[in-house]
Amino acid sequence: MSIYESVKSGLFxxxxxxxxxxxxxxxxxxxxxxxxxxxxxxxxxxxEDAWLAVEGPVSIVExxxxxxxxxxxxxxxxxxxxxxxxxxxxxxxxAVKPLSLFDSKGKNAFFKxxxxxxxxxxxxxxxxxxxxxxxFLLKVISAAVQARHAVTKDKGxxxxxxxTLFGKDQDWPVLALDLAHHLQVSEDVVRRHYVGELYxxxxxxxxEEAILQVQDKEVLASQLLVLIGQRLAHAVLRxxxxxxxxxxxxxxxxxxxxxxxxxxxxxxxTEVPIATTAKLVNKVIxxxxxxxxxxxxxxxxxxxxxxxxIPPL
Numbered sequence: 001m002s003i004y005e006s007v008k009s010g011l012f013x014x015x016x017x018x019x020x021x022x023x024x025x026x027x028x029x030x031x032x033x034x035x036x037x038x039x040x041x042x043x044x045x046x047x048e049d050a051w052l053a054v055e056g057p058v059s060i061v062e063x064x065x066x067x068x069x070x071x072x073x074x075x076x077x078x079x080x081x082x083x084x085x086x087x088x089x090x091x092x093x094x095a096v097k098p099l100s101l102f103d104s105k106g107k108n109a110f111f112k113x114x115x116x117x118x119x120x121x122x123x124x125x126x127x128x129x130x131x132x133x134x135x136f137l138l139k140v141i142s143a144a145v146q147a148r149h150a151v152t153k154d155k156g157x158x159x160x161x162x163x164t165l166f167g168k169d170q171d172w173p174v175l176a177l178d179l180a181h182h183l184q185v186s187e188d189v190v191r192r193h194y195v196g197e198l199y200x201x202x203x204x205x206x207x208e209e210a211i212l213q214v215q216d217k218e219v220l221a222s223q224l225l226v227l228i229g230q231r232l233a234h235a236v237l238r239x240x241x242x243x244x245x246x247x248x249x250x251x252x253x254x255x256x257x258x259x260x261x262x263x264x265x266x267x268x269x270t271e272v273p274i275a276t277t278a279k280l281v282n283k284v285i286x287x288x289x290x291x292x293x294x295x296x297x298x299x300x301x302x303x304x305x306x307x308x309x310i311p312p313l
Contacts, residue, residue: 068115075114077106080182083175084136090170091143101133101183125184133183137176138193144172145197149268173210188215195220199227202269204276208283221287224280225294226262228301231277234264235308250307255300278305 045061084098099107103126109118173194180187191214198207214220236247236259248256264270285298 070114071117073120074109074112074116074118076182077109077118077120078114080179081110083179086170087140087172087175091140091147093139093143096136096139101129101136103129130184134180134185134189137180137183137185137190140172140176141190141194142197144176145194145201145203146268149201149203192216192220192223196223196227197268199224199280200266200268202272202276204272204280207280211283211287217287218289218292221284221292221298222294224284224287225298225301227267228277228281228284229259229262230264230267231270231272232301232304232308233259233262234267234270235274238264247307251304252300255297255304258297259304274305274309278302278309281305 043061043065045065081098081102084101087093088096088098102110103121105119105121109120112118173190176190176194177187179185180190191210195207195210195214198204198210211217211220251259281298281301285295285302288295288298
């Protein structure tokens with residue numbers, strides 16, 4: 001079977017199995033082709049004079065060189081589709097139509113002979129496609145963080161069990177960034193969403209590491225301020241106790257109004273220690289320049305976490 005037939009057959013079963021019956025195909029069909037490397041130069045075959053008169057079958061190397069050259073951009077195009085389908089099946093994503101992430105050029109290039117030159121998408125993609133692709137990648141990131149949290153939350157899970165479940169799995173944040181590059185989606189948007197999801201699940205130690213990869217840290221800081229507000233709103237407003245009301249009375253009125261507007265239900269984990277949230281507030285202050293419009297809010301949040309940490313006399 002030729003490379004073209006293998007890829008065509010694999011993609012056909014990927015699409016038919018998932019779309020028609022919702023079953024994941026065999027693992028061998030999900031393996032991603034390595035098409036990121038440069039195409040190799042045709043090797044020069046030097047033959048000693050003594051072998052020129054020898055008769056026999058054509059060597060495997062010569063047969064390989066006689067094959068038509070593969071059009072690598074087309075292989076890469078199919079590889080992106082395979083990765084998208086793999087993500088859909090790995091996390092059982094609902095209401096996702098993988099082919100809707102491609103325009104007419106992209107769709108028409110699928111399942112064609114890999115040695116042919118096809119008209120592939122180029123230049124700036126339509127904004128609607130970019131938006132749909134971005135939402136898909138963010139959904140993949142959320143599902144990946146949720147899947148790992150579901151396992152680590154189980155206190156009975158051993159290190160061996162975690163390795164079994166994730167040791168051979170894709171590094172989904174890295175794969176999502178790779179897909180973002182090919183799909184013309186902002187990689188930094190994906191990075192910031194990953195950081196936000198980690199903090200939403202209370203994995204602050206992982207979030208601190210992921211922050212280092214984010215480029216626009218001011219935008220990230222603004223997003224994290226909302227998350228901090230949701231944590232504090234849960235801590236202060238979840239019960240209308242006398243202590244909680246006294247705490248609100250000690251906070252600036254604008255901060256109280258802001259906290260009341262927060263929705264703690266958006267958090268995946270509300271039981272984060274206040275000391276951990278205080279550390280996040282300090283991190284946000286580091287990320288924001290002093291002339292930023294939300295810098296004063298971040299300072300007020302420092303006062304808020306201190307007031308929550310120190311009970312009233």
